Amino acid sequence: MTTKTVQLTLDPNQEAIELPVYSGTLGQDVIDIGPVAKANTFTFDPGFTATASCESKITYIDGANGVLLYRGYPIEQLAEKADYLEVCHALLYGDLPNATEKQAFVDKINNHTMVHEQIHNLFNGFRRDAHPMAIMVGVVGALSSFYHDSLDISRPEDRDIAACRLVAKMPTLAAMCYKYSIGLPFLYPQNDLSYAENFLYMTFGVPSEKWEPNPILARAMDRIFTLHADHEQNASTSTVRLAGSTGANPFACISAGIAALWGPAHGGANEAVLKMLDEIGDVSRVGEYVKRARDKDDPFRLMGFGHRVYKNYDPRAKVMRETCHEVLEAVGASDSPKFKLAMALEKIALEDEYFIEKKLYPNVDFYSGITLSALGIPTTMFTVIFALARTVGWISHWKEMVSSPGFRIGRPRQLYTGPTQRDFVELADR
Numbered sequence: 039m040t041t042k043t044v045q046l047t048l049d050p051n052q053e054a055i056e057l058p059v060y061s062g063t064l065g066q067d068v069i070d071i072g073p074v075a076k077a078n079t080f081t082f083d084p085g086f087t088a089t090a091s092c093e094s095k096i097t098y099i100d101g102a103n104g105v106l107l108y109r110g111y112p113i114e115q116l117a118e119k120a121d122y123l124e125v126c127h128a129l130l131y132g133d134l135p136n137a138t139e140k141q142a143f144v145d146k147i148n149n150h151t152m153v154h155e156q157i158h159n160l161f162n163g164f165r166r167d168a169h170p171m172a173i174m175v176g177v178v179g180a181l182s183s184f185y186h187d188s189l190d191i192s193r194p195e196d197r198d199i200a201a202c203r204l205v206a207k208m209p210t211l212a213a214m215c216y217k218y219s220i221g222l223p224f225l226y227p228q229n230d231l232s233y234a235e236n237f238l239y240m241t242f243g244v245p246s247e248k249w250e251p252n253p254i255l256a257r258a259m260d261r262i263f264t265l266h267a268d269h270e271q272n273a274s275t276s277t278v279r280l281a282g283s284t285g286a287n288p289f290a291c292i293s294a295g296i297a298a299l300w301g302p303a304h305g306g307a308n309e310a311v312l313k314m315l316d317e318i319g320d321v322s323r324v325g326e327y328v329k330r331a332r333d334k335d336d337p338f339r340l341m342g343f344g345h346r347v348y349k350n351y352d353p354r355a356k357v358m359r360e361t362c363h364e365v366l367e368a369v370g371a372s373d374s375p376k377f378k379l380a381m382a383l384e385k386i387a388l389e390d391e392y393f394i395e396k397k398l399y400p401n402v403d404f405y406s407g408i409t410l411s412a413l414g415i416p417t418t419m420f421t422v423i424f425a426l427a428r429t430v431g432w433i434s435h436w437k438e439m440v441s442s443p444g445f446r447i448g449r450p451r452q453l454y455t456g457p458t459q460r461d462f463v464e465l466a467d468r
């Protein structure tokens with residue numbers, strides 16, 4: 039990394055502190071604030087709006103220009119030309135695979151798509167109406183109890199097998215959540231199907247019927263996985279990195295990422311978009327809700343709009359919008375009232391001066407919910423699918439961090455504004 043320096047003067051009577059400035063291959067420079075601690079001072083950045091938490095070579099986002107690159111490849115090109123397992127290879131190992139590497143990777147993933155039979159018993163501990171994200175947090179964390187022989191994070195082969203197991207098993211576990219919720223039997227993966235076909239088979243197939251993949255729906259599902267595969271240092275990825283910095287095993291770290299993704303401000307937004315569209319109900323009420331979203335005193339926000347980084351159109355939303363049209367066409371729901379309502383909401387929001395001023399554009403979640411709904415996926419499973427797709431991003435960041443030479447525990451400090459020291463008061467005197 040090339041460096042220059044900036045001077046920081048905390049006390050005019052003392053020498054200025056020299057802070058190194060690093061430039062990456064793309065994007066903003068960063069100021070190394072390490073020397074500030076020596077001056078017994080901390081930097082303060084709640085919400086990390088101006089903080090680069092790490093160095094990474096995996097994903098690059100340019101929020102002002104709506105650019106998203108996985109290992110340098112534009113998301114639009116990957117979504118159109120690659121399949122999800124090729125994208126997984128690029129995220130995990132640094133580049134798209136050639137034909138031999140791709141076949142070897144597909145075979146490796148296929149070797150791990152099944153889960154231990156004892157995992158079925160874990161599901162039985164949940165109510166049938168348990169939110170599937172609650173089940174996923176539990177069962178993914180519990181996976182570590184099945185692989186005692188390969189959890190040494192200092193061994194590259196253990197890191198790699200854990201990553202492949204997670205990518206391979208997430209569709210199986212996600213489909214099991216759905217089957218468990220509707221009281222139908224779990225289906226075992228069929229490895230002659232593609233990754234996306236296998237997920238749709240395990241989700242919608244039944245033992246008593248032959249199941250044929252629909253290539254348009256399978257391609258759409260595969261593209262949804264690619265669009266959600268990684269996104270730099272978002273809240274759930276940062277959670278995985280912080281958990282991993284303690285040396286926790288990869289399954290526990292991914293379980294932490296699933297928990298963080300569940301929030302409606304993050305991965306729970308696609309589920310929240312559908313709930314919002316149901317609440318709005320009719321195009322005639324869109325103006326009322328846009329007005330509420332502008333009202334500072336009203337906690338209502340337009341779910342699926344806005345982004346911490348994108349102050350332009352989310353490039354994933356553009357691809358997601360096209361995929362949404364394809365799926366609605368394929369399932370004969372092009373004139374779906376929900377999609378028409380979403381189009382009306384998008385048009386009005388994009389023309390509203392508040393949204394223009396705040397640079398609030400539709401994000402990936404705005405269209406993914408409608409698309410998943412058209413695929414027949416229940417709303418409660420939307421974030422599970424987001425977690426399925428994002429697991430490769432989480433584990434790629436985990437691998438990058440754990441294998442980096444400067445790997446150490448993350449431990450932020452704080453600005454303390456609580457009581458100054460005071461003596462204990464006996465109960466009788468309080």
Ligand code: SDX
Nearest residue numbers: 269272303304305307331339340341342343344345346396
């Ligand atoms: C994801 O980080 C990632 O990369 C995440 C993600 C990924 O792939 O990992 O891209 C996935 O999480 C996408 C975002 C999904 N969330 C939603 O759609 C929920 C609705 N959006 C908002 O909650 C919000 O936009 C966030 C959480 C996404 C971003 O929040 P920020 O960056 O903290 O922005 P902010 O809340 O400070 O908003 C800035 C201003 C505020 O007004 P002021 O305080 O400046 O007056 O914009 C307003 C907000 O009130 N605002 C909205 C709004 N989003 C922001 N007003 C109405 N409706 C909205 N949706």
